[in-house]
Amino acid sequence: MKLRHFSYLGIAGIICLLCSESVQAQEKENLVQINLNSENIVSQAETKAKVPVTQIPQIRDIQRPHTTAKDLLAQQQNQVILVTGVNLNTSENSFEVILETSNPKQLQAVAKSEGNNFIVDIPNAQLKLNTGELFRQEKPIAGITDVVVTNQDANTIRIMVTGETGLPKVELYESDKGLIFVATPVTTSTQQPQTPDKPPANTTEQGEEPPIELVVTGTIFEVPIEDTPQSIQVVPREVLENRGVVRLDEFTDNVSGVQRITGGDGFGTSGFIIRGFSDQFENLRNGFRSQGGFPRDLANIDRVEVLKGPAAALYGGGFQSGVVNILTKKPLEEPSYEVKATVGSFDFYRGEVDLTGPLVENQSLLYRLNVAYQDQGSFRDFLNYKNFFIAPSLTWNIGPRTTLSFDYEYVDADYSDDQIFPAEPEFLQISPKTYLGEPDLASERFTAHSLVLGFSHEFSDNWQYRLGFNTLWQDVFDEGVIESGGLQADRRTLNREFQRRTNDLENLTLRNEILGKFNTGSVKHNLLFGVEYSRLEYAYKFSGAPIAPIDIFNPIYGARPTEALSLSFNEAYGNDTLGIYLQDIAEVLPSLKIVAGVRFDNVDGFYEDRETNTSFNEVSDSQFSPRLGIVYQPSDTTTLYASWSNSFTPQVFGRNSSGEPFEPVTSEQLEVGIRQELFDKKLLAGLALYQITRENVATTDPNSDDFFDRIQTGEQRSRGVELDINGEILPGWNIIATYAYTDAQVTEDNLIPVGDRLPNAPYNSASLWTTYEIQSGNLQGLGAGLGIVYVGERQGGLPNTVTVPSYVRTDAALFYRRRQFEARLNFKNLFDIDYYDANDFSSINPQEPFTVIGSFSYKF
The missing domain is CATH 2.60.40.3500 (Immunoglobulin-like)
Known part of the structure; x- marks a missing residue:
């Protein structure tokens, strides 16, 4: 079955390659x-x-x-x-x-x-x-x-x-x-960049060239944001640099309704909670699935897009409340060379190099190389991190309509295992610096490789073929992890277990797409048809042994395992997915557009015990994921929209109490919104109202005495309002402001009390980031920034066991940029407050105190 899928896709690709060669023979460079x-x-x-x-x-x-x-x-x-x-x-x-x-x-x-x-x-x-x-x-x-x-x-x-x-x-x-x-200016859209050397468009009858729509972002479908019936926010690299971001997940402070899934200090994670629901650690990188939860370097990140609402109609299973798409830097035609050095509190040291330009005289072959090295300590006791990153990329403009691209990333990280706190009230009373593991035992090593190959050929001004191949493989070796257990009766002694773990992940995707624009009478169509095959395999091996508990209020270190390691797990799970998708944006009137799409996925999942070489859970699911939306633009500054969309997540793990495989978890969203340009289009405001209902959530079987017997009767719901404002108030004065009200709770369950709130989903959250830069005179290029982040009370787990307190954090920045160089000072947590993040696996994590980050970059 797997080979047959690849054969079909490969044949389609070869046919299109042959077609492109015949066209290329007629192309000339001018x-x-x-x-x-x-x-x-x-x-x-x-x-x-x-x-x-x-x-x-x-x-x-x-x-x-x-x-x-x-x-x-x-x-x-x-x-x-x-x-x-x-x-x-x-x-x-x-x-x-x-x-x-x-x-x-x-x-x-x-x-x-x-x-x-x-x-x-x-x-x-x-x-x-x-x-x-x-x-x-x-x-x-x-x-x-x-x-x-x-x-x-x-x-x-x-x-x-x-x-x-x-x-x-x-x-x-x-x-x-x-x-x-x-x-x-051209408005940002959600299409992949077009081939940069397409011939001029056909002229009109009057001899004038028609306007050409440019779209620049990296998601899968070709449509400007104003024509999209959903909430979309883009965080460009300039904002990340102005804020002094050193961890990818920090971008969430500038997007409404998004919280990060914290996995400890250091490099952070790339898992996110969107509109109250967590899709664990899966997101997109350049439009392809990417497993998060592990270190991700910022050196080659160009911008981050957040598309809210179920996304299965284009991306397949998962993404039940939204998707984060990370866009990387691409080669440029003009030579550019930049070096950057960063130092900061807690022994933070980082160096970066960014090189790009043409490799041949006619600029048909372009390159880019990003390299970074980071060595840092931590405000947490005993923790340190080292990271090396390299990302070469090439773009070959084979002809005026044909492009081939290559992108590779390698990450090698060596760091101490960070023990996040269990979601219990006592852990909010101890020092945020407290380390609950064993300093001389905890060590982790993470390596990851990512390779993306892209091919694009335009048959005409209106029809295009795209082929994409993405593969990711990463290895994690935990030499000595101290896993936290529950507190003893004295509510200060924490049970622990010593573990040695290996995690290996492989993920590949092969995608073929046809994009076309055509008319049926007076209706204009923007069509996408695609066929995609993907395979995911995740293998893990855990061994454990008892180790002495620790006093969380007065930790004493030096404990060793009291027994030999014994194997706990040697398992693997994954799936093979074949997806076929079709979507059309129909322009009925210049001010009225209808978006309709559907994707069919066939998912074959497996779950096996590699110690006994037995498969104890195989599932096969087929699912349609529809999407429907309408966009009305009464003026060139106002967009009204409404949408309905579905998503699903296959359930590989476990079976119900009758021995049958679980049905996929499904979600349904209704959303209405408005986008309004204000003050002569200098400010853009977006307001969205939504409701997402997730069904088929596995919960305990009330008719069984076995806690692990599950049935799918659970339901969870999120309702909310989101407001995002960004733009320029006065020349040089920019602002990003967000607010979100999120009511995310359990609505049906056999064990968790109905009404319990979903983890790390505050009722209210808001943020403000504003910068001002002097525009002229001797001080031109000098600027300052101020940021305020408010996050309301949240729950630390399900069932709700601890309330994580609200906080207001203040950040500030000073910068000076002139021609080729830029210097910057960032002050995070200016008033040194204690605050915590939570996640959806019943743990909380202290965040950094007052921190200073300084950087200097030079372009030549």
């Missing part, structure tokens, strides 16, 4: 040059309404150049033209940059792009301003983070426009005063 001497130029003085001289092609429309800007200058042999002034004028939705010169018609321009940066080089001009050789304006309008005009070299002016969430749209005009660049 330099994108904007010649302002063209006879087609319409002067601004000749018409009242601005007519584009020519639209600079966006990244996917740029033909791959054979020469550099310097080569072009040598070929043209034009006189160097002086630009004596730079003016910037803003309007509601766009802005224009005017390069003042007496010879505008002799200027030539070469367009390129890297990430969210649209770059125009003028290789026969030089900037001569009274204020120097640099013009810079940050946040000229909402959606644009930076505009820079500077001398690239002795003969070249460079104009760089940086979009906040996507590549800006740029057009050129000519006037009597000079050359005018008009820039418009």
Whole structure:
């Protein structure tokens, strides 16, 4: 069965590869040059309404150049033209940059792009301003983070426009005063980046190029956020850096309704609780499933997307309340080299290197290399962590419509096992620094490899084929883990067990997709069809022995196992999944869109004892996961939406009291929301109301005396309201504000009291992060940030055994950035409060006290 699945997918891939080769034979590479001497130029003085001289092609429309800007200058042999002034004028939705010169018609321009940066080089001009050789304006309008005009070299002016969430749209005009660049921001969307060298789109009957929609994020389907009937938040790398984030899970402070699943101090985890429900440690990395719960380095992370609500319609089983998608950095066309050093409290030391650029002269082969090393102590007694990370990636633009990519990651972490506290009230009374293991016994080693291969070919402007392959394998060896048991009758002596554990995980995915745009009458369709095969295998081996208990209020260390180790578990579980999915966004009217999708999954799961070589639980489930939504946009600043979606999670573990395999746990969500742009589109506010009901939750069989006999009669429900606001209040003053009300509780169960709250799901949580950066003058680039995080009372486990107290944490930042370098100081937990996080396996975890993090980076 497994081989047959691979065969079908492989045949489909080979057919598309052959088709792409035939098309590639007809492709030619051309330099994108904007010649302002063209006879087609319409002067601004000749018409009242601005007519584009020519639209600079966006990244996917740029033909791959054979020469550099310097080569072009040598070929043209034009006189160097002086630009004596730079003016910037803003309007509601766009802005224009005017390069003042007496010879505008002799200027030539070469367009390129890297990430969210649209770059125009003028290789026969030089900037001569009274204020120097640099013009810079940050946040000229909402959606644009930076505009820079500077001398690239002795003969070249460079104009760089940086979009906040996507590549800006740029057009050129000519006037009597000079050359005018008009820039418009493009809204972030949820599509994978398009091939950066697609030929120009077909022109309209009037001869003008139609506007080209650009989408920039890494999830599976091609749709702008404003056309999505669900709540979506994006945390860009700039926010992570401004906040001094050193652990991936810290991004949750800037997203409403999301809490992290804590697994101890140090590198943190990548497991999350979304809208009150936990999907354990599974999330997405570049759109592919990735097991969390283990160290994840920040060096190559570009941004984090949070898509709320059941996600099985696109991603298959799991993700019952939402999904976190981590997007990594990609190779750039322009060479860039950056080094960064970070030091901080508790012996924190970290170094990073980020290198990128072309490997060949025509820029068809690009590379990126991220390397990081980290060595840190901890505010917890006896804990230390070391981590090495390397991530090379390549992008090969085989032709104007064909791209092949390669991404690899390697993590090697060596750290002390961190003993989180059991969810009992007594553990809130001891010092947060207390360590409950044995310092000289606890040692863990984690290694992980991740490989992603991607192939994309565009048959035409409207049809595209994508092939993706992802594999992840990771190993964990725990040399000596002290597992906490329950407290004895004196409520201060903690029972413990010594364990030695190994964990091995392998996960692979092969995905084939066809994307197409077409019309049926007046209705426009955006279609996705995909076939995906995935395999997960997780093997673990535990051995244990008794060890002396410890006094949690007065710990004394030095205990050793009192018996020889005995095998506890040598087991493995996993599944093979074949999924087929179809989704369409139908534009019935320009202001009305309907989203409909469905996925069918066939899951074959196994659970085996490798010590006896027996399989004691095999399940086979088939499930449809539908999704339906509607989007109404009464104006270009307002979006209303409503959606209904389902998800499921196969149950590999256990059987019911009758010996039958469990049915999948299912969830259903209803959501309505509004997205509103405010203050001339400088602020974006999103408000969502939802209800998620999870059914078929396994609970104790009331007709059996055996606690482990289970039946699926449990139900859990989450209702809530979420508010997210982000944008610019004034030039240089940015804000991210969130609020969430989450009512997540047990609604049916045979053991857990109905009404018990789900772990680590506070009724109320809110956050504010704001920064201000001086925009001009001698102190330009100097800025400060202030953050406040509030989390209400939570429960530490199910059944509810301990209430984790609420807290208000304050953070602050100072930074200075000028041209190539940036220096930053971050102050976390400014008032040194004691606070705790919880998780869904009945434990609580103390968080860091007052901490200072300093960093310095330089680009060259």
